[in-house]
Amino acid sequence: MSSKITIHDVARQSGVSIKTVSRVLNREPNVKADTRDRVQAAVAALHYRPNVSARSLAGSKAYLIGVFFDNPSPGYITDVQLGAIARCREEGYHLIVEPLDSTADDVEEQVAPMLATLRMDGVILTAPVCDHPVVLAALEREQVPYVRISPGSDLDRSARVGMDDRLAAYEMTRHLIALGHRDIGFIVGHPDHGASHLRHEGFLAAMADSGLSVRPDRVAQGYFSFRSGFEAAEQLLTSDDRPTAVFASNDDMALGVMAVANRLRLNVPETLSVAGFDDTPGAKVVWPQLTTVRQPIAAMAGAAADMLLKGVAWEDGESPPSKLLDFELIVRESTGPAPQ
Amino acid sequence: MSSKITIHDVARQSGVSIKTVSRVLNREPNVKADTRDRVQAAVAALHYRPNVSARSLAGSKAYLIGVFFDNPSPGYITDVQLGAIARCREEGYHLIVEPLDSTADDVEEQVAPMLATLRMDGVILTAPVCDHPVVLAALEREQVPYVRISPGSDLDRSARVGMDDRLAAYEMTRHLIALGHRDIGFIVGHPDHGASHLRHEGFLAAMADSGLSVRPDRVAQGYFSFRSGFEAAEQLLTSDDRPTAVFASNDDMALGVMAVANRLRLNVPETLSVAGFDDTPGAKVVWPQLTTVRQPIAAMAGAAADMLLKGVAWEDGESPPSKLLDFELIVRESTGPAPQ
DNA sequence: CTGAAAGCGCTTACAG
DNA sequence: CTGAAAGCGCTTACAG
Structure with missing residues (x-):
């Protein structure tokens, strides 16, 4: 029933033409206040809703x-x-x-x-x-x-x-440095995602600005997935010569790092600090909960x-x-x- | 350009009426094979795509x-x-x-x-x-x-x-029982979700069918969230009088259980078995990975x-x-x- | 097997 | 400030 109400019904009920109803609906100027009120009352009374297909076909907007x-x-x-x-x-x-x-x-x-x-x-x-x-x-x-x-x-x-992905990664890196970390691992994100490069840059810049060098083998390639973070972390953490902190450039990969740490019996954060990026729901789903960057998605x-x-x-x-x-x-x- | 191609262009190019083009597009019967081929060739040549708004307005389908x-x-x-x-x-x-x-x-x-x-x-x-x-x-x-x-x-x-949520929960419970568990905790899902009740029923039925009783304090209410699982697990696991397994009726809650187990230094699965339900991506994001029910969502x-x-x-x-x-x-x- | 006409419910462009 | 006409690009209902 209510679905059959058209602009003509509203026009009839308020005693104007359909063009005037259209003007009111589209908040066009040049409608007398009194007329507008009458139309709006009719719209409300009839529960009228303009049909999107008709609007889209006739006009320029598809909604x-x-x-x-x-x-x-x-x-x-x-x-x-x-x-x-x-x-x-x-x-x-x-x-x-x-x-x-x-x-x-x-x-x-x-x-x-x-x-x-x-x-x-x-x-x-x-x-x-x-x-x-x-x-x-x-x-x-x-x-x-x-x-x-x-x-x-x-x-x-x-x-x-x-x-500012670059700045965010920069600040996270500074946070780790402020905690006394000097040897920090980094897991790069998917190469097809622009943010990956910016986050990587931010990490490198913060290290350089603090006079810290980054060993090439401390940077591992990931793809933003849990699995890729897991594999990168295995590479980074398996020997005794390992960093004291790992900054994974998204949370999913950071969770992979946590899993590896767990498996290797490395206590987080006493033995290893782990940082993520995104603040996805998963960040609070691990124990200890993840330090990360909240991205206002x-x-x-x-x-x-x-x-x-x-x-x-x-x-x-x-x-x-x-x-x-x-x-x-x-x-x-x-x-x-x-x-x- | 290509966005301006209409059914009339196709009709003209293939030498038929728009009605015939419409028939071909909608796979209606009663079109000579030869005609249909000509129309389809024109559609392809012109990269014609019917306008959804027009179809929706004129016809009964909105796509x-x-x-x-x-x-x-x-x-x-x-x-x-x-x-x-x-x-x-x-x-x-x-x-x-x-x-x-x-x-x-x-x-x-x-x-x-x-x-x-x-x-x-x-x-x-x-x-x-x-x-x-x-x-x-x-x-x-x-x-x-x-x-x-x-x-x-x-x-x-x-x-x-x-x-069959009920059967799935039944089978998961049987799996735990088959592993020797007799004292199993259960975390119920959100009461507004129908599946919650079915999974709860399945758990109870499996216990009953194995001649096991369920203490009322072994069943905790959750809401399908990580946090609710966490809180339910605290209630279930904090004292020494605790079950040897917890079946959380979805994965998010099971992850909450894992977090509590971690915090209480209960080894999973040696000291405590944990089972979930759904097989969300999160199930593989914890260590050890979660035993769960794969729901074909x-x-x-x-x-x-x-x-x-x-x-x-x-x-x-x-x-x-x-x-x-x-x-x-x-x-x-x-x-x-x-x-x- | 094919087509000409009418119309879906709106907006645009124009007139007053 | 308001309206009558035309038309958006299709499908429906009907005719042949």
């Missing part, structure tokens, strides 16, 4: 925002969705989720049809999709506005939001949605809009004074 | 499936999304995600407008939303087909998919999407379609022989 991602950590993508939806709802927009396989050959075929069938008003991209040239090119070709979260390359190609996604809803545009020669949010160092129990 | 959830574990909801999308893509459908706050007073206001604006072809519901009377009533009023995943009440109200969501796409309908007096998928006992290192 749909997309989120593209590829196999991220579940906690990360859930936070992104919740953050984006909170902002979208305020304006009556909905969220379409589109997981992509960015390592496949057919990325173009995954993206192009979806963009052509569904005229989304904007798309939010997370790593590593946000740095995928084929995806970006398809979006630009179809003229779909997009905002990237923490892109790693080609920063001035689009609007973006993020945080939901807020970043909300800011990305906000940009899209307000319209991302910039002048030729200018940089696209970008927004950097604050991070926070979360010191829990997994880091402590270095053993002397 | 949109919704997923409603409330604050679930991130791993769970991600699996649901991936499983549903895999099936939806095959038919050109897209997924809209709608988190709900099911404990708020305004559930009706969260659901009704969304249902009226976006004419979704179907909705997939996860716990606890799948048992929320207001949500179900709104769906039925708006005549939106829905499939529930693991509902706990009113089972014959709608189509559903799930697994993505497959359940895929089956739900499949039902929706094929059309869920049933005769009066018949039961709605339901599908039960297989679970699997995953025995890892967190369970072992009972200490004598």
Whole structure:
């Protein structure tokens, strides 16, 4: 029943034309206050909701925002969705989720049809999709506005939001150094994620600024997964010649380090300090709880949605809009004074 | 450019009417093979993609499936999304995600407008939303087909998919008993989730069938969160009079148990066996890795999407379609022989 | 087996 | 400040 109410019913009930109802719905100017009130009363009385398909077909807005991602950590993508939806709802927009396989050959075929069938008003991209040239090119070709979260390359190609990954890693490293650690291991994140490089840089800069050298064998390659952290930690910790602290550049890998420490009977933090990055739910799921960097993921996604809803545009020669949010160092129990 | 191609362009290029193009697109019968081939060639040549809004407005399908959830574990909801999308893509459908706050007073206001604006072809519901009377009533009023995943009440109200939670909990309990455990603690899940009760029942039945009694103080209430598992475990494990095994009815709570065991210096599994349920990514993130039940979450969501796409309908007096998928006992290192 | 007409529920562009 | 007309790109219902 209520689903059959159209703009004509509202117009009839309030004694105006459908165009005037449309004006009220879209908050257009030039409507007499009295008329607007009558229309709004009719909308409320009839429980009228404009049909998104009709609006989308007739007008320029689809009321749909997309989120593209590829196999991220579940906690990360859930936070992104919740953050984006909170902002979208305020304006009556909905969220379409589109997981992509960015390592496949057919990325173009995954993206192009979806963009052509569904005229989304904007798309939010997370790593590593946000740095995928084929995806970006398809979006630009179809003229779909997009905002990237923490892109790693080609920063001035689009609007973006993020945080200062480099500085955050820098500060975490300084935290470890302040605890007396001199020999610190580092686990690099997935090479396809831009943030990996920034975090790595921040670590190296903090060490250098403190006059500490980093042995090449103290830096291990990871891929942001628990397993990769586990394997990197085995490599870093198995011999007696091991660092007194390991800084894994995300929490999942840090949990892998904790597991190895447990297995090797290295007490955390007495014998080994472990630090992570992200403050995912998992950080509180280990004992001792993880010292980490809180990344404001939901807020970043909300800011990305906000940009899209307000319209991302910039002048030729200018940089696209970008927004950097604050991070926070979360010191829990997994880091402590270095053993002397 | 390519976004401007319409059905008229395809019709012109293939020398037929738009109605015939429409027939080919919708795989309707009664099109000469030769004609169909010509149309399909034109579609391919022009990279034509039908506009979803237009199809939705003119016809009965919106090509949109919704997923409603409330604050679930991130791993769970991600699996649901991936499983549903895999099936939806095959038919050109897209997924809209709608988190709900099911404990708020305004559930009706969260659901009704969304249902009226976006004419979704179907909705997939996860716990606890799948048992929320207001949500179900709104769906039925708006005549939106829905499939529930693991509902706990009113089972014959709608189509559903799930697994045999009761049997799975039964088998896990038998596994512990087979290892020699006689005194087993149990942590119940969130009371709003139907599966909680079934898992609890399965535990009790297995104990009873083995002639074992369950002391009331061996059963603790949890809420499916890490923290609730942690607190329940403190209650269960703090005194010397403690069970030799704890079966937590999901993995997040089991991780809480592991953390408490760690803190109390109870070796797992030598001194204490711990079992979980779900096989979330977290199950492999602890050391020792968790013995648990693998719940085929993505497959359940895929089956739900499949039902929706094929059309869920049933005769009066018949039961709605339901599908039960297989679970699997995953025995890892967190369970072992009972200490004598 | 194929097509011409009408219409889905809105917004755009224009007129007054 | 308000409205009548046209049209967005499809599908439905009907005709042949």
